[in-house]
Amino acid sequence: MSIAELRGQFPFYATANPCHYLDNAATSQIHRQALTAMAGQESCRANVHRSPYRLAEASSHAYGEARAQVARFVNAAAADEVVFTSGATAALNLVAYSFGETLQAGDEVLISAAEHHSNFVPWLRLRQRTGIRLRVLPLLPDGRIATASLAEMVTERCRLIAVTHCSNVTGAVTDVHAVVAAARAVGAKVLLDGAQQVQHGPVDVQKLGADFYAFSSHKCFGPTGVGVLWTRGGVLERLPPFLTGGGMVGLVSLETLSFASPPARFEAGTPPVAQAVGLGAAAAWMMTLPWAEVHRVESALLARLLDGLATFPTVRLIGPADLEARLPIVSFEVRGIHPHDVCQVLGEREVALRGGNHCAQPLFAALGSAGATRASIALYNDAADVDALLDGLEHALKVLS
Numbered sequence: 001m002s003i004a005e006l007r008g009q010f011p012f013y014a015t016a017n018p019c020h021y022l023d024n025a026a027t028s029q030i031h032r033q034a035l036t037a038m039a040g041q042e043s044c045r046a047n048v049h050r051s052p053y054r055l056a057e058a059s060s061h062a063y064g065e066a067r068a069q070v071a072r073f074v075n076a077a078a079a080d081e082v083v084f085t086s087g088a089t090a091a092l093n094l095v096a097y098s099f100g101e102t103l104q105a106g107d108e109v110l111i112s113a114a115e116h117h118s119n120f121v122p123w124l125r126l127r128q129r130t131g132i133r134l135r136v137l138p139l140l141p142d143g144r145i146a147t148a149s150l151a152e153m154v155t156e157r158c159r160l161i162a163v164t165h166c167s168n169v170t171g172a173v174t175d176v177h178a179v180v181a182a183a184r185a186v187g188a189k190v191l192l193d194g195a196q197q198v199q200h201g202p203v204d205v206q207k208l209g210a211d212f213y214a215f216s217s218h219k220c221f222g223p224t225g226v227g228v229l230w231t232r233g234g235v236l237e238r239l240p241p242f243l244t245g246g247g248m249v250g251l252v253s254l255e256t257l258s259f260a261s262p263p264a265r266f267e268a269g270t271p272p273v274a275q276a277v278g279l280g281a282a283a284a285w286m287m288t289l290p291w292a293e294v295h296r297v298e299s300a301l302l303a304r305l306l307d308g309l310a311t312f313p314t315v316r317l318i319g320p321a322d323l324e325a326r327l328p329i330v331s332f333e334v335r336g337i338h339p340h341d342v343c344q345v346l347g348e349r350e351v352a353l354r355g356g357n358h359c360a361q362p363l364f365a366a367l368g369s370a371g372a373t374r375a376s377i378a379l380y381n382d383a384a385d386v387d388a389l390l391d392g393l394e395h396a397l398k399v400l401s
């Protein structure tokens with residue numbers, strides 16, 4: 001599949017001035033199939049799981065189909081293992097609240113210094129509420145999680161290891177095998193933040209061996225406003241709900257309160273039906289992709305970008321320099337120049353980048369950096385995008401130095 005063919009499937013590239021979009025770690029462009037599926041709301045719109053008329057049943061069916069498509073996409077053992085949330089942030093908070101409610105003061109949760117704030121702050125809050133002990137895996141100088149420290153940091157009190165599958169700053173992919181083995185040795189659960197991994201798929205939750213897997217639709221070619229928490233079968237049954245309200249209960253009275261079975265127990269209120277249907281379509285499309293070829297193309301662009309950046313003496317890479325065990329998410333500092341200024345100048349040349357601390361302040365503190373400019377590549381990017389960045393950086397250095 002050529003890049004031109006791929007781009008033809010993304011309406012963004014048919015717009016008048018599509019720009020060199022290299023901010024895919026923040027949000028990817030949306031696939032045509034996702035938009036088309038959501039347009040189905042014209043003729044199929046009603047609340048789900050509420051009413052017996054034909055339209056409501058069709059809407060409930062579409063929502064259920066979306067769940068089944070997402071389950072197939074991550075190779076879940078059953079569709080009911082998929083809970084729709086509003087995004088990865090909500091999925092991670094769900095675990096921190098629901099699983100967190102089963103923890104006691106002194107129980108340990110192990111995270112890493114590479115976490116996005118959405119997998120850091122919920123655990124800080126849990127510590128404030130319950131007195132859990134929060135431990136943090138350190139980083140290697142190139143930003144990878146020091147999984148060799150697992151041996152000393154996973155104790156008998158460890159109840160959960162919650163780490164990112166891939167860093168949104170460094171692009172480093174976590175050694176999940178080591179994490180799962182360390183957790184299993186003490187009977188702890190594993191939560192993976194897959195927000196960055198999914199668009200570079202495929203993800204197989206059964207092979208990964210974790211208990212929870214969180215991600216957002218808008219980072220994997222679907223709409224905003226919906227995300228996923230996959231949970232290993234049997235685990236959610238034993239957890240209390242996070243949000244409460246309609247659709248997640250059994251019996252309710254002043255004296256009685258019982259909850260529906262998962263996934264309904266964790267989907268209080270009207271769910272994001274249209275968005276879930278869009279995500280289902282994006283997931284179905286991703287399952288048709290020749291992933292080996294996608295990886296080959298993305299790696300070639302990554303190598304082109306890393307080689308180009310290495311020619312600038314004042315540029316420092318924040319992340320692994322080799323191509324192994326990393327995704328094409330590339331953060332770099334430019335000595336003496338603020339990342340926002342780099343992004344501003346590049347933005348004027350239609351190169352879309354992001355600068356700052358990328359919602360990962362602990363990571364930057366651990367690496368002794370004040371912030372970075374980030375370029376993140378997706379499957380529809382090409383060499384012209386990377387070259388526009390490198391040319392623009394040369395220009396930025398001239399005007400900003």
Ligand code: PMP
Pocket residue numbers: 025026087088089090116118119164166167168193195196216359
């Ligand atoms: N985790 C990681 C690694 C991320 O990159 C992001 C988004 N930047 C999130 C979680 C949160 O995703 P969302 O904002 O879609 O909830």
